Every structure is written in structure tokens, then in C-alpha cells.
Amino acid sequence: MIQIFLEEQMFYNEVYDEVKLFFNENEICFTDELPPDEKGGIFLYCKVDSEAAEGPVFRINLEWDNSSYNADIPIESKNIGEMETEKVRELKRQIKRHIYLALVKCTGRELPWGMLTGIRPAKIARELLEEGKTEEEILSTLTRFYMLSEEKARLAYGVALTESKIINRTGKDMISVYIxxxxxxxxxxxxxxxxxxxxxxxxxxxxYLDALKSEINGVQRIIEEKSYKIQSLYIGGGTPTSIDTVSLEGLLEHINKTFNMTWIEEFTLEAGRPDSISKDKLEAAKNYGVNRISINPQTMNNRTLEIIGRSHTAEDIIEAFGLAREAGFDCINMDIIVGLPGENLLMFEHTLKEIGKLNPENLTVHTMAIKRASRLNEHRSEYNLISGEEAEQMVNMAREFANSIGMHPYYLYRQKNILGNLENIGYCKPGYESIYNIQIMEEKQTIIALGAGAVTKVVYPSDNRIERAFNVKNIEEYINRLDEMIERKKALLNP
Ligand code: SF4
Incomplete structure (x- = not known):
């Protein structure tokens, strides 16, 4: 149990997120009482001291057993609200850093991603690259300031380097579209x-598909008005290939008729589940310009597929992959998950070996994250999940495997409640980096998103700002309120 006294509520997220790296939600308690509860435990105290000898400071003090960690961060003014935005940002970084250092000292645990809590660990490395920093300087900042392990720092740097090449060759008028x-x-x-x-x-x-086609028409009018060029198009879900062939063909035809496809470099269709794939659907996709598909096994172990509620077998995956190659797809992604219930290192190794035989161009390795709205979260006690250490062994095994088949990591993100505080990594063969994945992760390009639950992100690079427009999640509401969804996008893009 850790009790936290926090005077400045504006730092709530920084303090809570950092503490949560070491403690479960139910072990964290905020308190207004000083001094700490005499029952003992761990006490974190975050407060402005305006009477300090050298001027005002933000004080971090962690006490446990008979030990403590103390740090005074100098601040310009005791009234933090009066400080410049950049100075407050720097103060937030320092608060996180000292809380991390304090908790490392208290728990004896160091974390692979150090003090980082956000979902985009490569973003810091990419921003440092943009500032003209050298590899040595970036690695040093990542390991010494943010306290990443050497291995994670190199991973973040490598990914940032690859991402920068794609981002830098993207014209300012280019956007991506998600359906x-x-x-x-x-x-x-x-x-x-x-x-x-x-x-x-x-x-x-x-x-739903009729509504989606109307939204495509509405978005095309916006794209025309703004003179945008579509760089990448992504049909995701759900599983888009779960609709029948005629419907899928109709949608692909409508996209081709409506959007200007001239500048599209990448057109992805998620064909995630092999039980939704057929020769006809793949051929239709190929005919309408799809040049990247995703066939996602998650595991090649039939027993696990059953446990996770997927009504197909590993053999179906092999067959679907063969069909995709026959249809002419030369860029296929496969998603797998580290830490599926009941899986051990041997089973994970089996999955990698089977994928090696198929030899895809992209491999995305997710680490299991327990999502609030999932069945797994509801029935957590019924499933056997591995430890963070075992998950790390699997992640390392996947990295060695990806390297052995000529792949390199090209995008990277983390999620809340992810096993072992690890990460999700997209690997690919050289030249097969997914533009859409990089753009969505690095938030340097506007992405217009269509369909129920889709989120449009408009990027304003000059003032480093991102605005979002949300489509409603419920399918019936989406159909009934379609005009409103289009209007929201229009309003966002024409403020
Ligand atoms: S995780 Fe499963 S149910 Fe959820 S969108 Fe993907 S394929 Fe569908």
C-alpha cells in the first residue's frame, strides 16, 4: 500500500501514472492527511515549499520502513499556474523522474522502459533526432534521464530512425484515411x-455499409475542398472481411469511385481472422488496389485459439495465407500475442516456427494487455496468465526470431495494463514498413476516420496541437446520426 499526499492536483496524472508502474490500482491511495497514517507503509509526499533557503522548490519525499528519498526541484514561482507552459512540462518530467528514482530505491526494482509511462516511447527519440541530436546523445538521454535499459533505448532509437524517414518524405497536404x-x-x-x-x-x-458509403461521399467533399492527397488508406475493424464477398466488393468499388486514388502508396485491408477469408474476397481486394493485408493468427496453437474464442484452427491460418499469396499479395502482416492464457515458452516458440515457415513481410508482436472492457478482465481469475519475466523472455525470443528472418522493428507502442510493462512491436522486412502504422503512432499526419467508433485526428504541426472528432460507437446510432458525424469532421477541419 502506498499513500500519496499531493498538493498540486495539476500533477495528478504524472504522479499516479508513475506510481502505477510499481503498484496495483488497489494499492494506491491519495490522502489529505499530514503527517502520514501511523499504520506505516509507504508514503509519498509531493508539495511546493516556498520557504526553502534557495527559493521555491517542488519537494518529492518518499518514506518507507526507516528509509527515505528526498528531492527538491527548483521552481520559478510558488504559484505554478503562473509558470510558462514549457517550464511546467519540464517540471512534470522532473517530478516523474524523481518519483521513479524514489520507487526504484524503495522497491529495488528497475523497469525496462524506465520512467516512461506514455504509449509512444519512440516519440522522444524522434523529437531528439529532429532537434539534430546524434545517436550517442539520444541514447545517453534515454538511458540517463529517462532511465531506459540500454536495450530499450536502442530499440526506441532504431524505430525513431525508421519512422523519421517515412515521416520526412510525407508532403504537408498528405493525409491518411481509416475506414x-x-x-x-x-x-x-x-x-x-x-x-x-x-x-x-x-x-x-x-x-451500416450504406451509411459508410454516405460518409465516404461526405469525407471526399471535405478532402476536395482542402486539396488533401490520400497517402494511405486502411480498412480495419473488427474484421472487415467478415462481411460477404458482394458487400466487400461493393465497398471497395465505392472507395475507388469516390476517392482520388492517385497518391495512395499503401492500401491495407485487415483480413484478421482466417475464418473470414475466401479466395473471392482476396481477389476482389487485389483488383481494387489493396496492396497490404493482415492475417492475424495471434497463436499457432489450436488449444489456445479455442480458449481465446476464435473459431478457427492453425491449419486455417496456413490455408488463408496460401490463398493470399496465390491472389498476389506480396505484403502480408501477421499479428501474434505474447502471454495468451495457458501459453508457455515452448508454445510461443512453436508459433514463431510456424510463422517462419509462412515467411510474412510484417510481424506485429503484441504483449497481452488486460483491457477493462474485455471478457478476460471480467473473468480474470479463471485464466492462467504468465509473469512479467516470462513475458519478457517471449518478447526477446520474438525479437531474435524476427531478426533471424531479416526483419527490423519499425513501430512501437505501449498500452495500459500490459504484462511486465512491456510493449507492442511491429517488425518488417526492409522496405515493407507500414506507412499508416507509423503515421498513427507518431501523430504527425491528419487521419480522417470513418465508421462507428472511429476517431479522426487533425494535426496542426505549427502549434504542436492535435484535435479529435469522435464517431459514435453504437452501430444504430452511427447510422441514424451520420450527417452529424460528417459535420463534426467538417467543423474540425474548418475551424
Ligand atoms: S480482437 Fe478479435 S473480436 Fe476484437 S476486433 Fe480483433 S478479431 Fe475482432
């Missing part, structure tokens, strides 16, 4: 997305 199909053959155990079992929602599919 969401929120249906799946069944719901996976760990899923928290907007996905609806298609058998239960069959009465809504054609109405």
Missing part, C-alpha cells in the same frame, strides 16, 4: 474494440 467495419466472426477473449459478432448483427450490415 472501420465493426463486425467479427466472434468476440475474442481479450478484445475491447468496437466489434460485434456478425451473426447477431446481420440485419444491420447492409444499412
Amino acid at each position: 472501420g467495419i465493426p463486425f467479427c466472426p466472434s468476440r475474442c477473449l481479450y478484445c475491447s474494440f468496437t466489434s460485434n459478432p456478425i451473426a447477431k448483427c446481420s440485419h444491420l450490415v447492409s444499412k
Whole structure:
């Protein structure tokens, strides 16, 4: 149990997120009482001291057993609200850093990603690259200031380098477009997305697709007005290929007829579940310009596939992959998950070996994250999950495997409640980096998103600002309120 006394509520997120790296939610308690509860435990005290001898300071003090950690961060003014934005940002970084150092001292644990709590660990490295810093300087900042392990610092730097090449060759008028199909053959155990079992929602599919086509028309008018060029198009979900062939063909045809496809470098279709893939769907996708698809096994162990609620086998994955190659796809991504319930190192190794035989161009290695809205979270006690250390062994095994088949990491993100505080890594063969994945992760490009639950992100690079427009998640509401969804985007793009 850790008790926290925090005087300045504006630092709540920084303090809470950092403490949460070491403690579970139910072990963290904020208190207004001083001095700390005499029952003992660990006490974190964060407060401005305006009477300090050398001028005002922000004081971090951690006490446990008979030990303590103390740090005074000098501040310009005792009234933090009067400080410049950049100075407050720096203060936030320092607060996080000292809390991390204090908790390392108290718990004896160092974390692979050091003090970093955000979802984009490569972003710091990329910003330092943009400032003209050398590799040595960046690695030093990541390991000494942010306290990443040497290995994670190198990973973040390598990814930032690859991402920069793609971002820097992107014209300012270029955008990406995301189209969401929120249906799946069944719901996976760990899923928290907007996905609806298609058998239960069959009465809504054609109405949904009609609404989506109208939204495509509305968005095309906006794109024309703004003279945007579409660089990448991504049809995701859910599982877009869970709709029937004629419907999928109709949607792809509408996209091709409506959008100007001239500048598109990458057109991805998530064909995530092999039980949704057919030769006809793949051929239709190929004919309408899709040049990247995703076939996501998650695991190649049949028993695990059953446990996680996927109604297909590893053999189905191999067959679907073969069909995709026959249809002419030369850029295929496969997603796998580290730490699926019941899996051990040997089972994970089996998955990697099977993937090696298929030899895809992209491999995305997710680490299991327990999402609030998932069935796994609801029935957590019924499942056997591995420790953070075992998850790390699997992540390392995946890295060695990816390297052995000529892949390098090109994008990277972290999630809340991820096993071992690890990460998700996208690997690829040289030249097969997904533009869309990099753009969505680094938030340097406007992404217009269509469909139920889709989130449009408009990037204003000159003032380092991002604004969002949300589409409603419920399918029926989306259909009924379609005009409003288009208007929200219009309003955001024409402030
Ligand atoms: S395939 Fe993906 S979107 Fe569909 S239920 Fe599984 S995790 Fe969710």
C-alpha cells in the first residue's frame, strides 16, 4: 500500500501514472492527511515549499520502513499556474523522474522502459533526432534521464530512425484515411474494440455499409475542398472481411469511385481472422488496389485459439495465407500475442516456427494487455496468465526470431495494463514498413476516420496541437446520426 499526499492536483496524472508502474490500482491511495497514517507503509509526499533557503522548490519525499528519498526541484514561482507552459512540462518530467528514482530505491526494482509511462516511447527519440541530436546523445538521454535499459533505448532509437524517414518524405497536404467495419466472426477473449459478432448483427450490415458509403461521399467533399492527397488508406475493424464477398466488393468499388486514388502508396485491408477469408474476397481486394493485408493468427496453437474464442484452427491460418499469396499479395502482416492464457515458452516458440515457415513481410508482436472492457478482465481469475519475466523472455525470443528472418522493428507502442510493462512491436522486412502504422503512432499526419467508433485526428504541426472528432460507437446510432458525424469532421477541419 502506498499513500500519496499531493498538493498540486495539476500533477495528478504524472504522479499516479508513475506510481502505477510499481503498484496495483488497489494499492494506491491519495490522502489529505499530514503527517502520514501511523499504520506505516509507504508514503509519498509531493508539495511546493516556498520557504526553502534557495527559493521555491517542488519537494518529492518518499518514506518507507526507516528509509527515505528526498528531492527538491527548483521552481520559478510558488504559484505554478503562473509558470510558462514549457517550464511546467519540464517540471512534470522532473517530478516523474524523481518519483521513479524514489520507487526504484524503495522497491529495488528497475523497469525496462524506465520512467516512461506514455504509449509512444519512440516519440522522444524522434523529437531528439529532429532537434539534430546524434545517436550517442539520444541514447545517453534515454538511458540517463529517462532511465531506459540500454536495450530499450536502442530499440526506441532504431524505430525513431525508421519512422523519421517515412515521416520526412510525407508532403504537408498528405493525409491518411481509416475506414472501420465493426463486425467479427466472434468476440475474442481479450478484445475491447468496437466489434460485434456478425451473426447477431446481420440485419444491420447492409444499412451500416450504406451509411459508410454516405460518409465516404461526405469525407471526399471535405478532402476536395482542402486539396488533401490520400497517402494511405486502411480498412480495419473488427474484421472487415467478415462481411460477404458482394458487400466487400461493393465497398471497395465505392472507395475507388469516390476517392482520388492517385497518391495512395499503401492500401491495407485487415483480413484478421482466417475464418473470414475466401479466395473471392482476396481477389476482389487485389483488383481494387489493396496492396497490404493482415492475417492475424495471434497463436499457432489450436488449444489456445479455442480458449481465446476464435473459431478457427492453425491449419486455417496456413490455408488463408496460401490463398493470399496465390491472389498476389506480396505484403502480408501477421499479428501474434505474447502471454495468451495457458501459453508457455515452448508454445510461443512453436508459433514463431510456424510463422517462419509462412515467411510474412510484417510481424506485429503484441504483449497481452488486460483491457477493462474485455471478457478476460471480467473473468480474470479463471485464466492462467504468465509473469512479467516470462513475458519478457517471449518478447526477446520474438525479437531474435524476427531478426533471424531479416526483419527490423519499425513501430512501437505501449498500452495500459500490459504484462511486465512491456510493449507492442511491429517488425518488417526492409522496405515493407507500414506507412499508416507509423503515421498513427507518431501523430504527425491528419487521419480522417470513418465508421462507428472511429476517431479522426487533425494535426496542426505549427502549434504542436492535435484535435479529435469522435464517431459514435453504437452501430444504430452511427447510422441514424451520420450527417452529424460528417459535420463534426467538417467543423474540425474548418475551424
Ligand atoms: S478479431 Fe480483433 S476486433 Fe475482432 S473480436 Fe478479435 S480482437 Fe476484437
